[in-house]
Amino acid sequence: MHLIHQTENGQIVQADKENCFYMTYKGMEYKMNVCSFIAFKSKIDTYNLELMLMSDVTKNDLEIIPLCNKDRFLVLTLEEMIEVKHLVQGALVMLELNSIVHQRINRANLV
Amino acid sequence: MKDLLRQRVAVQDSIIKKLNNQVKLEAQASAAYLAMAAWCDQNAYDHSAKFFYEQSSEEREHMMKLFHYISDMGGIAVSPAVAGSQSEFSSLKEVFETALENEINVTESINQIVSDCRKNNDFATENFMQWFVKEQVEEEFVIRRILDYFEMLGEDPKSLLMIDERVGGVSYGE
Ligand SMILES: [Fe+2]
Ligand SMILES: [Fe+2]
Numbered sequence: 001m002h003l004i005h006q007t008e009n010g011q012i013v014q015a016d017k018e019n020c021f022y023m024t025y026k027g028m029e030y031k032m033n034v035c036s037f038i039a040f041k042s043k044i045d046t047y048n049l050e051l052m053l054m055s056d057v058t059k060n061d062l063e064i065i066p067l068c069n070k071d072r073f074l075v076l077t078l079e080e081m082i083e084v085k086h087l088v089q090g091a092l093v094m095l096e097l098n099s100i101v102h103q104r105i106n107r108a109n110l111v
Numbered sequence: 112m113k114d115l116l117r118q119r120v121a122v123q124d125s126i127i128k129k130l131n132n133q134v135k136l137e138a139q140a141s142a143a144y145l146a147m148a149a150w151c152d153q154n155a156y157d158h159s160a161k162f163f164y165e166q167s168s169e170e171r172e173h174m175m176k177l178f179h180y181i182s183d184m185g186g187i188a189v190s191p192a193v194a195g196s197q198s199e200f201s202s203l204k205e206v207f208e209t210a211l212e213n214e215i216n217v218t219e220s221i222n223q224i225v226s227d228c229r230k231n232n233d234f235a236t237e238n239f240m241q242w243f244v245k246e247q248v249e250e251e252f253v254i255r256r257i258l259d260y261f262e263m264l265g266e267d268p269k270s271l272l273m274i275d276e277r278v279g280g281v282s283y284g285e
Contacts, residue, residue, distance in 0.1 A: 014115060019115060019118075020115075021115075034116060034119035034120070038120060038187060039187055041124070042187045045128075095115070096116065096123065098112060098114055098116065099114050099116050102114040102117065103117075
């Protein structure tokens with residue numbers, strides 16, 4: 001298990017043996033393979049938090065985000081959305097960094 | 112720590128995002144050309160109408176090409192929401208001028224993606240995008256040439272008819 005990224009209430013770890021990620025947020029655990037993680041991040045990216053903050057419409061105070069082909073759902077307040085967004089985006093940056101490290105250290109020796 | 116990301120996804124997230132944006136641009140272009148075709152039909156510019164119908168389906172093909180590439184590379188291709196297109200024009204010339212403007216915007220966007228690919232050492236996507244670079248040269252050329260006819264022949268009814276008849280015959284030969 002490798003810790004990828006964490007915020008105050010959440011963390012994302014990578015499980016090398018299972019080829020997947022575990023996201024924990026406020027005590028709940030969500031298992032995601034790489035595809036569902038990428039899908040989840042794309043989903044999160046589409047929410048315009050600024051717009052939600054500025055909006056007077058009360059329905060925007062809670063967001064329901066489907067996970068892993070709607071097997072599970074995350075119900076988040078705006079505040080939680082901001083945190084989860086940071087968590088997921090930060091995790092992807094770290095994963096991309098890991099790819100760069102792999103490329104520079106391991107694959108560079110191939111040439 | 113394994114490189115799980117690279118095992119599943121061949122193209123970086125930031126590039127995928129730009130490709131999805133290009134999908135949207137192509138979809139918008141397809142819709143815009145359809146509106147232009149309708150206008151030409153209404154005004155009895157039959158050849159121009161045919162030209163724009165064909166352009167419209169070409170743009171959709173461009174969109175699908177990008178769409179499949181994103182999916183094939185392990186990215187998430189997003190079916191685009193297309194905003195309404197301009198459907199009122201004051202003249203045939205304005206239609207072609209608007210078309211050229213759109214094509215120029217598309218070219219700029221494609222160039223930007225190529226430039227980003229270079230910065231990120233994404234040679235596969237750069238290579239994939241080269242097809243679009245070439246396509247844009249052709250498309251801009253054809254519309255520019257048609258606009259030349261307006262300069263040469265003027266816009267009286269007889270000239271417009273003549274221009275319309277020539278629209279289908281313009282092609283880009285290297
Ligand atoms: Fe196109
Ligand atoms: Fe085009």
